[in-house]
Structures are given as C-alpha cells and as structure tokens.
Amino acid sequence: MRNLNLLTDFYQLTMAQGYFKKGKDENAVFDLFYRTNPCNNGYAIFAGLEQVIEFIKNLDFKEDDISYLKDQGFDKSFLDYLRNFKFTGDIYSVPEGSVVFPKEPMMKIEAPILEAQLLETPLLNFINHQSLIATKAARITEAAQGKKVLEFGLRRAHGPDAGTLGARAAVIGGCSGTSNVLTGKKFGVNVSGTHAHSWIMSFESELEAFRTYADNFPNSCILLVDTYDTLESGVPNAVKVFKEMKEQGIDPDLYGIRLDSGDLAYLSKESRKILDDAGMEDAVIVASSDLDEDIITSLNIQGAQIDLYGVGTKLITSHGCPAFGAVYKMSEYNDKAKIKISDNIDKVTNPGNKKLIRIYDKDTMKIRADLIAFQDEDIKENGPLTLFDSRDSWKTTTLEEGSYKLREMMQPIFKDGKRVYNSPTVNQIKEYADIEKKTLSEEYKRLTNPHIMKVDLSDKLFELKRKLLNENS
Numbered sequence: 001m002r003n004l005n006l007l008t009d010f011y012q013l014t015m016a017q018g019y020f021k022k023g024k025d026e027n028a029v030f031d032l033f034y035r036t037n038p039c040n041n042g043y044a045i046f047a048g049l050e051q052v053i054e055f056i057k058n059l060d061f062k063e064d065d066i067s068y069l070k071d072q073g074f075d076k077s078f079l080d081y082l083r084n085f086k087f088t089g090d091i092y093s094v095p096e097g098s099v100v101f102p103k104e105p106m107m108k109i110e111a112p113i114l115e116a117q118l119l120e121t122p123l124l125n126f127i128n129h130q131s132l133i134a135t136k137a138a139r140i141t142e143a144a145q146g147k148k149v150l151e152f153g154l155r156r157a158h159g160p161d162a163g164t165l166g167a168r169a170a171v172i173g174g175c176s177g178t179s180n181v182l183t184g185k186k187f188g189v190n191v192s193g194t195h196a197h198s199w200i201m202s203f204e205s206e207l208e209a210f211r212t213y214a215d216n217f218p219n220s221c222i223l224l225v226d227t228y229d230t231l232e233s234g235v236p237n238a239v240k241v242f243k244e245m246k247e248q249g250i251d252p253d254l255y256g257i258r259l260d261s262g263d264l265a266y267l268s269k270e271s272r273k274i275l276d277d278a279g280m281e282d283a284v285i286v287a288s289s290d291l292d293e294d295i296i297t298s299l300n301i302q303g304a305q306i307d308l309y310g311v312g313t314k315l316i317t318s319h320g321c322p323a324f325g326a327v328y329k330m331s332e333y334n335d336k337a338k339i340k341i342s343d344n345i346d347k348v349t350n351p352g353n354k355k356l357i358r359i360y361d362k363d364t365m366k367i368r369a370d371l372i373a374f375q376d377e378d379i380k381e382n383g384p385l386t387l388f389d390s391r392d393s394w395k396t397t398t399l400e401e402g403s404y405k406l407r408e409m410m411q412p413i414f415k416d417g418k419r420v421y422n423s424p425t426v427n428q429i430k431e432y433a434d435i436e437k438k439t440l441s442e443e444y445k446r447l448t449n450p451h452i453m454k455v456d457l458s459d460k461l462f463e464l465k466r467k468l469l470n471e472n473s
Contacts, residue, residue, distance in 0.1 A: 009120075009121045010072075012117055013074065016078070019117065026334035027110060027333075029352075029353045030120070030328055032106055033102075033103060033327065034102055035347070039136060040321075040448070040450075041139060042440070042451055042453065043099050043440060044099075044100050044134075045138050045172065045436075046094055046095075048131060048165075049423075050096065056087050060086075066079050088111065089109060089416075090414055091412075091413040093411060094107075094409045094410055096424075097134075097430065097436060098432075105372070105410070107123065113333065119328075124326055124327070130172075131169070132169075133166045134173035136170075136321070137170040137174050138437065140291075140292060140296065140311055141173065142447065148307075148309070149176060150309070151170040151175045151179065151315055151316065152178075153315050154179060156312055156313040160182075164180060168186075170316070171183075172430050173433065174433070179193045187425070194258055195213055197227045197260075199224075220253060221241075221242075222284070223241065223257050225259065226261045231270050238257050242283065257271060257285055258287070264299060265298075268287060268306050269303065285305055285306050286309075286310060291311045293447055329349045331349060331351055339465065341472050354375060354461065355377075355408060356370060356408070357406055358408075359405070360404060362402065365405070366440065366441050367440060369453065369454040371387065381406055383401050385399045387399070
C-alpha cells in the first residue's frame with residue numbers, strides 16, 4: 001500500500017502536537033455521520049470501510065514523513081512520539097453496504113484523543129467519496145428497474161483513485177460490473193467492455209470491423225452500431241455478422257448491439273424490430289451516452305427497448321451532487337458527554353457514547369425507524385416501544401409487543417488497536433447491500449420527494465441532550 005500517513009489536514013497535526021505537549025491522553029469518543037441524504041435521496045449506502053481498515057493497519061510514520069514534518073516546524077519530542085505511533089483504540093462501524101440515514105452514527109471511534117483526532121480527515125476522505133458513489137449507483141440501478149447497469153466512468157473520474165475506488169463503490173451500490181480493469185483485478189468484480197468507434201473507423205468497412213471483432217470475441221459479442229448510421233448501416237451489418245456466426249455453429253453466451261448516441265428511445269425500439277425480424281429475439285441492446293437516473297427513467301417511460309445500461313460520467317462524478325457531507329464530531333471526552341451547539345439546528349450533535357438500533361416490522365422485515373441510544377442502554381423487544389420525533393416530541397408512534405424486531409447495527413472493527421473484523425469481498429458486500437435495499441419500503445426509494453426515515457433518540461439520550469442544551473443556552 002502507498003504511504004498515506006500524511007493524508008490529513010495540517011490542523012490535525014497541530015492539534016495532535018498540542019494534545020501531546022499538554023499531556024492530554026484521556027479517552028474520547030467520536031461519531032462519524034452525515035446530516036443530509038445526498039442526491040435528494042431517501043437513504044444512503046455506507047461504503048469505504050475496507051480502505052479505512054487498510055489505512056489504520058498501515059499507519060506508521062516513516063523517516064521521510066518525520067523529516068518533512070520537522071521542516072514544517074513541529075517539535076522534536078512530538079516527532080519522536082510519531083515515530084512509534086500505533087493506533088490503540090476501538091472502532092465500531094455499521095457493515096459496509098448498509099442502508100444508512102442522516103444524523104445516525106455510521107462509525108464510532110473510542111481512543112486517546114490524540115489518536116482519535118489523527119483519524120478524522122482520512123476516515124472522512126474514504127467514507128465520503130465511496131458512500132457518495134455507492135448512493136448514486138443505488139439511485140441509477142433503482143431507475144433501471146431490474147435491468148443491469150455497468151459502471152463506465154474511469155476516463156471521466158477525478159483521478160485514478162477516484163476511478164478505481166469509485167468503481168468499487170458503484171458495484172457495492174448496485175452495478176453489475178465495471179469497465180475498470182484495475183478495479184476488477186484488485187477487488188474481484190466483473191469487468192466488461194466492447195470496442196470504440198475508432199475500432200470501426202480503422203477498417204475499410206463497418207462490416208469488416210464487426211467480422212473481425214466477432215472472430216476475436218465470439219462468445220461475448222456486443223457491436224457498437226452508431227459510428228456511421230445506426231439503422232441503415234450499423235444494425236443491418238451487425239445482423240449480417242450474427243447470422244454468419246450462427247451459420248458457423250457459433251452460439252455465443254451474449255451477443256447484441258450497443259447504442260452510444262442519438263435518440264436512444266427511438267433507436268432502441270427500431271433496432272429491436274430489426275433484430276426480432278431477423279429471428280434474434282435473444283440479442284441484447286446496450287445503451288450508453290451520458291446516462292443517469294433521470295434519463296433512464298425517461299427512457300423507461302418512453303418504452304425504450306434497452307436491456308443493459310452503461311453509465312459513466314454522471315455516476316463516477318456523482319453529477320448534480322458533488323459531496324456526501326459526512327462529519328466527525330466528538331461526543332464524549334474523559335467519560336463526560338459532549339455536545340456541539342449551533343444556531344443551525346442541523347449542526348447540533350447528539351452527546352454521549354451511543355449505539356444504533358434498527359427497528360423492523362416483524363412481518364415484512366421492512367425498516368420502521370432507527371433508534372440512537374446510549375451504549376449501555378438495554379433496549380429489548382419484550383414490550384411496546386414508543387418512538388418520538390426529537391424535533392417535535394409530541395409526534396409519537398407506539399409499536400406493539402411482537403410487531404417489531406431490533407438489530408444493533410454497529411460491529412467491532414478494531415479492539416485495543418487490533419483488527420477483529422473479517423472483511424467480506426466486494427461481491428459479498430454488494431449482495432448484502434442488495435438485501436439492505438429490499439428492507440426499504442418503496443416510498444423511501446422514490447427518486448423524487450422520497451419519504452424520510454425516522455431516526456429517533458432514546459428517552460435517556462433525549463433528556464441528556466435537552467439538559468446540555470439548557471445548560472449552555
């Protein structure tokens with residue numbers, strides 16, 4: 001792994017030196033959460049945990065790091081401390097691929113304050129980026145209504161890391177595969193691709209280009225048909241090549257055409273007619289060309305005959321929503337609950353060492369609400385459970401005994417600085433995320449004006465928060 005030890009903001013190090021010189025080694029608890037769903041969505045998909053784990057495992061300041069920090073004016077005794085730095089705390093997290101909602105802790109860090117402080121920027125960097133792309137992918141695959149979506153965005157990504165880890169996140173969010181070969185190699189996910197217009201243009205004729213490609217890849221033959229004239233040239237030439245393959249006894253696992261420009265709804269319907277008239281009802285139609293969830297929704301409304309979508313730029317850059325917005329806030333210091341107060345009510349934090357409990361309808365296993373409680377609270381299923389809106393506490397809902405199921409969401413990742421969590425593969429995370437999305441009622445998955453999930457506070461947490469607010473008002 002590359003040396004990412006200095007992947008941080010300068011002020012994290014200035015604070016760390018201040019803690020060190022002051023001898024502040026008391027334990028602190030930090031929550032990592034976000035305030036608003038990205039993309040006006042009804043939920044988000046948590047991603048990036050594995051990169052957090054790898055970063056902490058390899059956090060070991062090298063001599064060239066120390067030398068650089070010395071040149072920046074840091075104290076020798078602090079630099080000596082960094083030479084022997086190891087994370088010794090605890091980290092808890094919801095599983096990667098989890099459906100999550102605003103204001104609830106996705107990760108919790110318990111460690112000496114200096115150690116916890118040094119993790120803020122890198123953790124936010126990993127989680128913010130991948131959770132953003134995973135959530136965008138979930139929206140796009142939801143719009144596709146069960147049709148497969150491939151991630152095609154590497155060439156438009158904001159650098160190689162954004163392209164590679166973004167493709168990883170897109171698969172977690174719902175994509176069936178990626179065009180990014182490095183992502184495929186690193187994470188064991190499906191890679192897919194065909195050919196470019198330049199392939200067609202390098203031959204004397206479109207037909208020769210198609211025949212040559214089919215000779216090279218007879219088992220998976222998708223031909224790009226819009227280089228010259230889609231309906232007059234591209235699709236008829238593709239049909240000719242497919243007939244020749246069948247005459248030669250070639251029965252590919254996958255074959256069909258790709259549309260990358262023009263009126264995709266019209267062209268797909270006309271192409272479908274040509275393919276069907278030729279007896280090629282099993283030929284697939286792939287579409288690309290600056291797609292996103294809105295365009296795919298529109299194509300569905302128009303009755304487009306598209307079997308698979310390739311989505312690039314607007315997925316890998318999360319077009320229209322450039323940031324996820326997760327934050328990292330202290331909630332306890334030296335066993336004392338802490339709260340951040342702001343005139344902006346959305347920026348007021350929840351104090352104390354907490355856990356996250358998910359509440360399901362027992363019959364449907366759909367999520368009813370999430371509940372944030374103190375870590376040591378004993379929330380049980382044996383009795384009615386009353387939930388209330390922490391902003392408008394008069395709004396209450398009581399779940400009768402036997403009508404709901406509880407699940408603690410956060411799992412231990414590190415204990416006393418040692419990894420205690422076995423990471424699943426990306427494909428396993430994707431399978432888990434697919435199951436997680438099915439726990440959402442359809443109203444929460446709407447692309448426009450979705451329901452907002454209730455994230456409530458336990459009575460004890462609510463009372464402490466109110467007490468601290470009154471004391472500081």
